[in-house]
Amino acid sequence: MLSISKHEYLQLLKSIKSILVILFLLGVTYGGIQLTEQFQGLLTESPTDVDAMYAVGISFAVLSFGPLFVFSLSHDVFNREISGRMMRFLVTKTKRTNIVLGKFVGISMFWLSILVGAFGVIYIFTQSFDVKVFFETVSVVSVFIGMAFVLSLLVAKPMLSMFLGVIIGIVYPAISVWSIFSDSWYIKWFRFLSPYYYISEESYLFLVNFGLAALIVFVSTDLFKRRDV
Structure with missing residues:
Protein backbone atom coordinates (compact mmCIF):
# COMPACT_ATOMS: atom_id res chain seq x y z
CA MET A 1 0.00 0.00 0.00
CA LEU A 2 2.82 2.40 0.84
CA SER A 3 4.45 1.89 -2.56
CA ILE A 4 1.14 2.68 -4.26
CA SER A 5 0.77 5.81 -2.15
CA LYS A 6 4.27 6.93 -3.03
CA HIS A 7 3.68 6.26 -6.72
CA GLU A 8 0.45 8.29 -6.78
CA TYR A 9 2.05 11.14 -4.86
CA LEU A 10 5.07 11.37 -7.16
CA GLN A 11 2.95 11.01 -10.29
CA LEU A 12 0.83 13.97 -9.27
CA LEU A 13 3.85 15.97 -8.18
CA LYS A 14 5.49 15.55 -11.60
CA SER A 15 2.35 16.28 -13.61
CA ILE A 16 2.22 19.54 -15.57
CA LYS A 17 -1.39 20.08 -14.52
CA SER A 18 -0.43 19.61 -10.89
CA ILE A 19 2.39 22.13 -11.18
CA LEU A 20 -0.03 24.66 -12.66
CA VAL A 21 -2.48 24.04 -9.81
CA ILE A 22 0.28 24.53 -7.24
CA LEU A 23 1.44 27.76 -8.87
CA PHE A 24 -2.14 29.02 -9.07
CA LEU A 25 -2.91 28.40 -5.39
CA LEU A 26 0.40 29.78 -4.19
CA GLY A 27 -0.11 32.80 -6.46
CA VAL A 28 -3.59 33.36 -5.05
CA THR A 29 -2.19 33.08 -1.52
CA TYR A 30 0.59 35.58 -2.11
CA GLY A 31 -1.69 37.92 -4.06
CA GLY A 32 -4.28 37.84 -1.30
CA ILE A 33 -1.65 38.72 1.30
CA GLN A 34 -0.37 41.65 -0.74
CA LEU A 35 -3.90 42.93 -1.44
CA THR A 36 -4.94 42.69 2.20
CA GLU A 37 -1.78 44.49 3.34
CA GLN A 38 -2.48 47.35 0.93
CA PHE A 39 -5.95 47.88 2.35
CA GLN A 40 -5.15 46.92 5.93
CA GLY A 41 -5.27 50.55 7.01
CA LEU A 42 -8.88 50.78 5.86
CA LEU A 43 -9.96 47.69 7.79
CA THR A 44 -11.61 48.13 11.16
CA GLU A 45 -11.05 44.57 12.35
CA SER A 46 -8.56 43.67 15.07
CA PRO A 47 -5.14 42.30 14.03
CA THR A 48 -6.36 38.81 14.91
CA ASP A 49 -9.35 39.17 12.60
CA VAL A 50 -7.13 40.51 9.83
CA ASP A 51 -4.80 37.52 10.17
CA ALA A 52 -7.81 35.20 9.96
CA MET A 53 -8.79 36.83 6.68
CA TYR A 54 -5.63 35.48 5.04
CA ALA A 55 -6.54 31.89 5.92
CA VAL A 56 -10.15 32.38 4.87
CA GLY A 57 -8.96 33.81 1.56
CA ILE A 58 -6.89 30.79 0.56
CA SER A 59 -9.59 28.48 1.92
CA PRO A 67 -13.40 20.40 -6.83
CA LEU A 68 -12.49 21.28 -10.40
CA PHE A 69 -8.79 20.74 -9.70
CA VAL A 70 -9.34 17.43 -7.87
CA PHE A 71 -11.51 15.99 -10.64
CA SER A 72 -9.14 17.26 -13.33
CA LEU A 73 -6.16 15.54 -11.72
CA SER A 74 -7.79 12.35 -10.39
CA HIS A 75 -10.74 11.61 -12.68
CA ASP A 76 -8.80 8.72 -14.24
CA VAL A 77 -7.10 7.35 -11.14
CA PHE A 78 -8.62 3.91 -11.82
CA ASN A 79 -10.00 3.81 -15.36
CA ARG A 80 -6.66 4.87 -16.87
CA GLU A 81 -4.92 1.80 -15.50
CA ILE A 82 -7.89 -0.46 -16.15
CA SER A 83 -8.18 0.59 -19.79
CA GLY A 84 -4.40 0.27 -20.18
CA ARG A 85 -4.43 -3.24 -18.69
CA MET A 86 -1.95 -2.17 -16.00
CA MET A 87 -4.45 -2.85 -13.23
CA ARG A 88 -4.37 -6.59 -13.95
CA PHE A 89 -0.74 -6.70 -12.95
CA LEU A 90 -1.37 -4.64 -9.81
CA VAL A 91 -4.22 -6.79 -8.47
CA THR A 92 -1.99 -9.86 -8.65
CA LYS A 93 0.48 -8.20 -6.28
CA THR A 94 -1.81 -6.90 -3.54
CA LYS A 95 -5.41 -6.75 -2.35
CA ARG A 96 -7.84 -4.43 -4.06
CA THR A 97 -8.56 -2.75 -0.73
CA ASN A 98 -4.88 -1.87 -0.43
CA ILE A 99 -4.93 -0.39 -3.92
CA VAL A 100 -7.84 1.91 -3.11
CA LEU A 101 -6.40 2.95 0.25
CA GLY A 102 -2.95 3.42 -1.23
CA LYS A 103 -4.23 5.68 -3.97
CA PHE A 104 -6.36 7.66 -1.51
CA VAL A 105 -3.46 8.18 0.89
CA GLY A 106 -1.11 9.20 -1.92
CA ILE A 107 -3.50 11.70 -3.46
CA SER A 108 -4.50 13.03 -0.04
CA MET A 109 -0.83 13.57 0.84
CA PHE A 110 -0.37 15.51 -2.40
CA TRP A 111 -3.21 17.89 -1.54
CA LEU A 112 -2.09 18.09 2.06
CA SER A 113 1.34 19.16 0.85
CA ILE A 114 -0.21 21.91 -1.27
CA LEU A 115 -2.35 23.19 1.59
CA VAL A 116 0.55 23.09 4.04
CA GLY A 117 2.58 25.08 1.51
CA ALA A 118 -0.19 27.66 1.01
CA PHE A 119 -0.88 28.09 4.71
CA GLY A 120 2.87 28.08 5.29
CA VAL A 121 3.23 31.11 3.01
CA ILE A 122 0.56 32.83 5.07
CA TYR A 123 2.41 31.99 8.26
CA ILE A 124 5.70 33.39 6.91
CA PHE A 125 4.09 36.75 6.20
CA THR A 126 1.63 36.99 9.12
CA GLN A 127 3.03 34.67 11.81
CA SER A 128 -0.45 33.16 12.15
CA PHE A 129 -1.85 29.74 11.33
CA ASP A 130 -5.59 29.12 11.56
CA VAL A 131 -5.73 25.42 12.44
CA LYS A 132 -9.51 25.15 12.22
CA VAL A 133 -9.74 26.70 8.74
CA PHE A 134 -6.88 24.48 7.61
CA PHE A 135 -8.58 21.25 8.68
CA GLU A 136 -11.94 22.44 7.35
CA THR A 137 -10.32 22.85 3.94
CA VAL A 138 -8.61 19.46 4.19
CA SER A 139 -11.92 17.81 5.09
CA VAL A 140 -13.68 19.19 2.03
CA VAL A 141 -10.85 18.20 -0.31
CA SER A 142 -10.89 14.65 1.09
CA VAL A 143 -14.56 14.28 0.15
CA PHE A 144 -13.90 15.35 -3.43
CA ILE A 145 -10.98 12.93 -3.72
CA GLY A 146 -13.37 10.14 -2.78
CA MET A 147 -15.92 11.38 -5.32
CA ALA A 148 -13.25 11.35 -8.02
CA PHE A 149 -12.59 7.70 -7.14
CA VAL A 150 -16.25 6.80 -7.60
CA LEU A 151 -16.38 8.65 -10.93
CA SER A 152 -13.27 6.87 -12.19
CA LEU A 153 -14.75 3.49 -11.29
CA LEU A 154 -18.20 4.15 -12.75
CA VAL A 155 -16.96 5.63 -16.03
CA ALA A 156 -14.74 3.35 -18.09
CA LYS A 157 -13.27 5.89 -20.52
CA PRO A 158 -10.79 8.48 -19.16
CA MET A 159 -11.86 11.11 -21.69
CA LEU A 160 -15.48 10.80 -20.61
CA SER A 161 -14.60 10.90 -16.91
CA MET A 162 -12.56 14.03 -17.61
CA PHE A 163 -15.55 15.69 -19.25
CA LEU A 164 -17.92 14.67 -16.46
CA GLY A 165 -15.37 15.64 -13.82
CA VAL A 166 -15.15 19.19 -15.15
CA ILE A 167 -18.95 19.48 -15.16
CA ILE A 168 -19.22 18.11 -11.62
CA GLY A 169 -16.39 20.34 -10.44
CA ILE A 170 -18.31 23.40 -11.64
CA VAL A 171 -21.92 22.44 -10.99
CA TYR A 172 -21.62 20.61 -7.66
CA PRO A 173 -20.25 23.59 -5.65
CA ALA A 174 -22.90 25.87 -7.15
CA ILE A 175 -25.74 23.52 -6.20
CA SER A 176 -24.20 23.03 -2.77
CA VAL A 177 -24.11 26.75 -2.02
CA TRP A 178 -27.66 27.12 -3.37
CA SER A 179 -28.93 24.36 -1.09
CA ILE A 180 -27.28 25.91 1.97
CA PHE A 181 -28.91 29.32 1.53
CA SER A 182 -32.21 28.18 0.03
CA ASP A 183 -35.40 27.41 1.97
CA SER A 184 -37.00 25.58 -0.95
CA TRP A 185 -37.85 21.99 -0.06
CA TYR A 186 -36.74 20.63 -3.43
CA ILE A 187 -33.13 21.74 -2.99
CA LYS A 188 -32.37 22.29 0.69
CA TRP A 189 -32.09 18.54 1.34
CA PHE A 190 -29.01 18.52 -0.89
CA ARG A 191 -27.02 20.40 1.76
CA PHE A 192 -26.63 17.22 3.78
CA LEU A 193 -24.81 15.64 0.82
CA SER A 194 -22.43 18.55 0.51
CA PRO A 195 -19.18 18.97 2.45
CA TYR A 196 -19.69 22.74 2.27
CA TYR A 197 -22.65 22.55 4.63
CA TYR A 198 -20.58 21.00 7.40
CA ILE A 199 -18.06 23.85 7.36
CA SER A 200 -20.72 26.57 7.24
CA GLU A 201 -21.56 26.07 10.91
CA GLU A 202 -19.58 27.72 13.72
CA SER A 203 -18.62 24.41 15.29
CA TYR A 204 -16.54 21.32 14.68
CA LEU A 205 -19.21 19.86 12.44
CA PHE A 206 -16.61 19.78 9.67
CA LEU A 207 -15.40 16.51 11.19
CA VAL A 208 -18.45 14.92 9.55
CA ASN A 209 -16.65 15.43 6.23
CA PHE A 210 -13.95 12.97 7.22
CA GLY A 211 -16.70 10.45 7.93
CA LEU A 212 -18.21 11.18 4.50
CA ALA A 213 -14.82 10.70 2.86
CA ALA A 214 -14.37 7.37 4.65
CA LEU A 215 -17.82 6.26 3.53
CA ILE A 216 -17.12 7.21 -0.09
CA VAL A 217 -13.79 5.37 -0.01
CA PHE A 218 -15.63 2.32 1.34
CA VAL A 219 -18.09 2.56 -1.57
CA SER A 220 -15.15 2.93 -3.97
CA THR A 221 -13.55 -0.19 -2.54
CA ASP A 222 -16.76 -2.15 -3.01
CA LEU A 223 -17.11 -0.89 -6.60
CA PHE A 224 -13.51 -1.80 -7.34
CA LYS A 225 -13.97 -5.32 -5.98
CA ARG A 226 -16.92 -5.82 -8.32
CA ARG A 227 -15.09 -4.30 -11.30
CA ASP A 228 -13.57 -6.59 -13.92
CA VAL A 229 -10.04 -5.44 -14.61
Missing part, protein backbone atom coordinates in the same frame (compact mmCIF):
# COMPACT_ATOMS: atom_id res chain seq x y z
CA PHE A 60 -12.16 30.21 -0.29
CA ALA A 61 -9.91 29.79 -3.34
CA VAL A 62 -9.44 26.08 -2.62
CA LEU A 63 -13.13 25.49 -1.94
CA SER A 64 -14.12 27.37 -5.11
CA PHE A 65 -11.65 25.77 -7.50
CA GLY A 66 -10.64 22.69 -5.50
Whole structure:
Protein backbone atom coordinates (compact mmCIF):
# COMPACT_ATOMS: atom_id res chain seq x y z
CA MET A 1 0.00 0.00 0.00
CA LEU A 2 2.82 2.40 0.84
CA SER A 3 4.45 1.89 -2.56
CA ILE A 4 1.14 2.68 -4.26
CA SER A 5 0.77 5.81 -2.15
CA LYS A 6 4.27 6.93 -3.03
CA HIS A 7 3.68 6.26 -6.72
CA GLU A 8 0.45 8.29 -6.78
CA TYR A 9 2.05 11.14 -4.86
CA LEU A 10 5.07 11.37 -7.16
CA GLN A 11 2.95 11.01 -10.29
CA LEU A 12 0.83 13.97 -9.27
CA LEU A 13 3.85 15.97 -8.18
CA LYS A 14 5.49 15.55 -11.60
CA SER A 15 2.35 16.28 -13.61
CA ILE A 16 2.22 19.54 -15.57
CA LYS A 17 -1.39 20.08 -14.52
CA SER A 18 -0.43 19.61 -10.89
CA ILE A 19 2.39 22.13 -11.18
CA LEU A 20 -0.03 24.66 -12.66
CA VAL A 21 -2.48 24.04 -9.81
CA ILE A 22 0.28 24.53 -7.24
CA LEU A 23 1.44 27.76 -8.87
CA PHE A 24 -2.14 29.02 -9.07
CA LEU A 25 -2.91 28.40 -5.39
CA LEU A 26 0.40 29.78 -4.19
CA GLY A 27 -0.11 32.80 -6.46
CA VAL A 28 -3.59 33.36 -5.05
CA THR A 29 -2.19 33.08 -1.52
CA TYR A 30 0.59 35.58 -2.11
CA GLY A 31 -1.69 37.92 -4.06
CA GLY A 32 -4.28 37.84 -1.30
CA ILE A 33 -1.65 38.72 1.30
CA GLN A 34 -0.37 41.65 -0.74
CA LEU A 35 -3.90 42.93 -1.44
CA THR A 36 -4.94 42.69 2.20
CA GLU A 37 -1.78 44.49 3.34
CA GLN A 38 -2.48 47.35 0.93
CA PHE A 39 -5.95 47.88 2.35
CA GLN A 40 -5.15 46.92 5.93
CA GLY A 41 -5.27 50.55 7.01
CA LEU A 42 -8.88 50.78 5.86
CA LEU A 43 -9.96 47.69 7.79
CA THR A 44 -11.61 48.13 11.16
CA GLU A 45 -11.05 44.57 12.35
CA SER A 46 -8.56 43.67 15.07
CA PRO A 47 -5.14 42.30 14.03
CA THR A 48 -6.36 38.81 14.91
CA ASP A 49 -9.35 39.17 12.60
CA VAL A 50 -7.13 40.51 9.83
CA ASP A 51 -4.80 37.52 10.17
CA ALA A 52 -7.81 35.20 9.96
CA MET A 53 -8.79 36.83 6.68
CA TYR A 54 -5.63 35.48 5.04
CA ALA A 55 -6.54 31.89 5.92
CA VAL A 56 -10.15 32.38 4.87
CA GLY A 57 -8.96 33.81 1.56
CA ILE A 58 -6.89 30.79 0.56
CA SER A 59 -9.59 28.48 1.92
CA PHE A 60 -12.16 30.21 -0.29
CA ALA A 61 -9.91 29.79 -3.34
CA VAL A 62 -9.44 26.08 -2.62
CA LEU A 63 -13.13 25.49 -1.94
CA SER A 64 -14.12 27.37 -5.11
CA PHE A 65 -11.65 25.77 -7.50
CA GLY A 66 -10.64 22.69 -5.50
CA PRO A 67 -13.40 20.40 -6.83
CA LEU A 68 -12.49 21.28 -10.40
CA PHE A 69 -8.79 20.74 -9.70
CA VAL A 70 -9.34 17.43 -7.87
CA PHE A 71 -11.51 15.99 -10.64
CA SER A 72 -9.14 17.26 -13.33
CA LEU A 73 -6.16 15.54 -11.72
CA SER A 74 -7.79 12.35 -10.39
CA HIS A 75 -10.74 11.61 -12.68
CA ASP A 76 -8.80 8.72 -14.24
CA VAL A 77 -7.10 7.35 -11.14
CA PHE A 78 -8.62 3.91 -11.82
CA ASN A 79 -10.00 3.81 -15.36
CA ARG A 80 -6.66 4.87 -16.87
CA GLU A 81 -4.92 1.80 -15.50
CA ILE A 82 -7.89 -0.46 -16.15
CA SER A 83 -8.18 0.59 -19.79
CA GLY A 84 -4.40 0.27 -20.18
CA ARG A 85 -4.43 -3.24 -18.69
CA MET A 86 -1.95 -2.17 -16.00
CA MET A 87 -4.45 -2.85 -13.23
CA ARG A 88 -4.37 -6.59 -13.95
CA PHE A 89 -0.74 -6.70 -12.95
CA LEU A 90 -1.37 -4.64 -9.81
CA VAL A 91 -4.22 -6.79 -8.47
CA THR A 92 -1.99 -9.86 -8.65
CA LYS A 93 0.48 -8.20 -6.28
CA THR A 94 -1.81 -6.90 -3.54
CA LYS A 95 -5.41 -6.75 -2.35
CA ARG A 96 -7.84 -4.43 -4.06
CA THR A 97 -8.56 -2.75 -0.73
CA ASN A 98 -4.88 -1.87 -0.43
CA ILE A 99 -4.93 -0.39 -3.92
CA VAL A 100 -7.84 1.91 -3.11
CA LEU A 101 -6.40 2.95 0.25
CA GLY A 102 -2.95 3.42 -1.23
CA LYS A 103 -4.23 5.68 -3.97
CA PHE A 104 -6.36 7.66 -1.51
CA VAL A 105 -3.46 8.18 0.89
CA GLY A 106 -1.11 9.20 -1.92
CA ILE A 107 -3.50 11.70 -3.46
CA SER A 108 -4.50 13.03 -0.04
CA MET A 109 -0.83 13.57 0.84
CA PHE A 110 -0.37 15.51 -2.40
CA TRP A 111 -3.21 17.89 -1.54
CA LEU A 112 -2.09 18.09 2.06
CA SER A 113 1.34 19.16 0.85
CA ILE A 114 -0.21 21.91 -1.27
CA LEU A 115 -2.35 23.19 1.59
CA VAL A 116 0.55 23.09 4.04
CA GLY A 117 2.58 25.08 1.51
CA ALA A 118 -0.19 27.66 1.01
CA PHE A 119 -0.88 28.09 4.71
CA GLY A 120 2.87 28.08 5.29
CA VAL A 121 3.23 31.11 3.01
CA ILE A 122 0.56 32.83 5.07
CA TYR A 123 2.41 31.99 8.26
CA ILE A 124 5.70 33.39 6.91
CA PHE A 125 4.09 36.75 6.20
CA THR A 126 1.63 36.99 9.12
CA GLN A 127 3.03 34.67 11.81
CA SER A 128 -0.45 33.16 12.15
CA PHE A 129 -1.85 29.74 11.33
CA ASP A 130 -5.59 29.12 11.56
CA VAL A 131 -5.73 25.42 12.44
CA LYS A 132 -9.51 25.15 12.22
CA VAL A 133 -9.74 26.70 8.74
CA PHE A 134 -6.88 24.48 7.61
CA PHE A 135 -8.58 21.25 8.68
CA GLU A 136 -11.94 22.44 7.35
CA THR A 137 -10.32 22.85 3.94
CA VAL A 138 -8.61 19.46 4.19
CA SER A 139 -11.92 17.81 5.09
CA VAL A 140 -13.68 19.19 2.03
CA VAL A 141 -10.85 18.20 -0.31
CA SER A 142 -10.89 14.65 1.09
CA VAL A 143 -14.56 14.28 0.15
CA PHE A 144 -13.90 15.35 -3.43
CA ILE A 145 -10.98 12.93 -3.72
CA GLY A 146 -13.37 10.14 -2.78
CA MET A 147 -15.92 11.38 -5.32
CA ALA A 148 -13.25 11.35 -8.02
CA PHE A 149 -12.59 7.70 -7.14
CA VAL A 150 -16.25 6.80 -7.60
CA LEU A 151 -16.38 8.65 -10.93
CA SER A 152 -13.27 6.87 -12.19
CA LEU A 153 -14.75 3.49 -11.29
CA LEU A 154 -18.20 4.15 -12.75
CA VAL A 155 -16.96 5.63 -16.03
CA ALA A 156 -14.74 3.35 -18.09
CA LYS A 157 -13.27 5.89 -20.52
CA PRO A 158 -10.79 8.48 -19.16
CA MET A 159 -11.86 11.11 -21.69
CA LEU A 160 -15.48 10.80 -20.61
CA SER A 161 -14.60 10.90 -16.91
CA MET A 162 -12.56 14.03 -17.61
CA PHE A 163 -15.55 15.69 -19.25
CA LEU A 164 -17.92 14.67 -16.46
CA GLY A 165 -15.37 15.64 -13.82
CA VAL A 166 -15.15 19.19 -15.15
CA ILE A 167 -18.95 19.48 -15.16
CA ILE A 168 -19.22 18.11 -11.62
CA GLY A 169 -16.39 20.34 -10.44
CA ILE A 170 -18.31 23.40 -11.64
CA VAL A 171 -21.92 22.44 -10.99
CA TYR A 172 -21.62 20.61 -7.66
CA PRO A 173 -20.25 23.59 -5.65
CA ALA A 174 -22.90 25.87 -7.15
CA ILE A 175 -25.74 23.52 -6.20
CA SER A 176 -24.20 23.03 -2.77
CA VAL A 177 -24.11 26.75 -2.02
CA TRP A 178 -27.66 27.12 -3.37
CA SER A 179 -28.93 24.36 -1.09
CA ILE A 180 -27.28 25.91 1.97
CA PHE A 181 -28.91 29.32 1.53
CA SER A 182 -32.21 28.18 0.03
CA ASP A 183 -35.40 27.41 1.97
CA SER A 184 -37.00 25.58 -0.95
CA TRP A 185 -37.85 21.99 -0.06
CA TYR A 186 -36.74 20.63 -3.43
CA ILE A 187 -33.13 21.74 -2.99
CA LYS A 188 -32.37 22.29 0.69
CA TRP A 189 -32.09 18.54 1.34
CA PHE A 190 -29.01 18.52 -0.89
CA ARG A 191 -27.02 20.40 1.76
CA PHE A 192 -26.63 17.22 3.78
CA LEU A 193 -24.81 15.64 0.82
CA SER A 194 -22.43 18.55 0.51
CA PRO A 195 -19.18 18.97 2.45
CA TYR A 196 -19.69 22.74 2.27
CA TYR A 197 -22.65 22.55 4.63
CA TYR A 198 -20.58 21.00 7.40
CA ILE A 199 -18.06 23.85 7.36
CA SER A 200 -20.72 26.57 7.24
CA GLU A 201 -21.56 26.07 10.91
CA GLU A 202 -19.58 27.72 13.72
CA SER A 203 -18.62 24.41 15.29
CA TYR A 204 -16.54 21.32 14.68
CA LEU A 205 -19.21 19.86 12.44
CA PHE A 206 -16.61 19.78 9.67
CA LEU A 207 -15.40 16.51 11.19
CA VAL A 208 -18.45 14.92 9.55
CA ASN A 209 -16.65 15.43 6.23
CA PHE A 210 -13.95 12.97 7.22
CA GLY A 211 -16.70 10.45 7.93
CA LEU A 212 -18.21 11.18 4.50
CA ALA A 213 -14.82 10.70 2.86
CA ALA A 214 -14.37 7.37 4.65
CA LEU A 215 -17.82 6.26 3.53
CA ILE A 216 -17.12 7.21 -0.09
CA VAL A 217 -13.79 5.37 -0.01
CA PHE A 218 -15.63 2.32 1.34
CA VAL A 219 -18.09 2.56 -1.57
CA SER A 220 -15.15 2.93 -3.97
CA THR A 221 -13.55 -0.19 -2.54
CA ASP A 222 -16.76 -2.15 -3.01
CA LEU A 223 -17.11 -0.89 -6.60
CA PHE A 224 -13.51 -1.80 -7.34
CA LYS A 225 -13.97 -5.32 -5.98
CA ARG A 226 -16.92 -5.82 -8.32
CA ARG A 227 -15.09 -4.30 -11.30
CA ASP A 228 -13.57 -6.59 -13.92
CA VAL A 229 -10.04 -5.44 -14.61
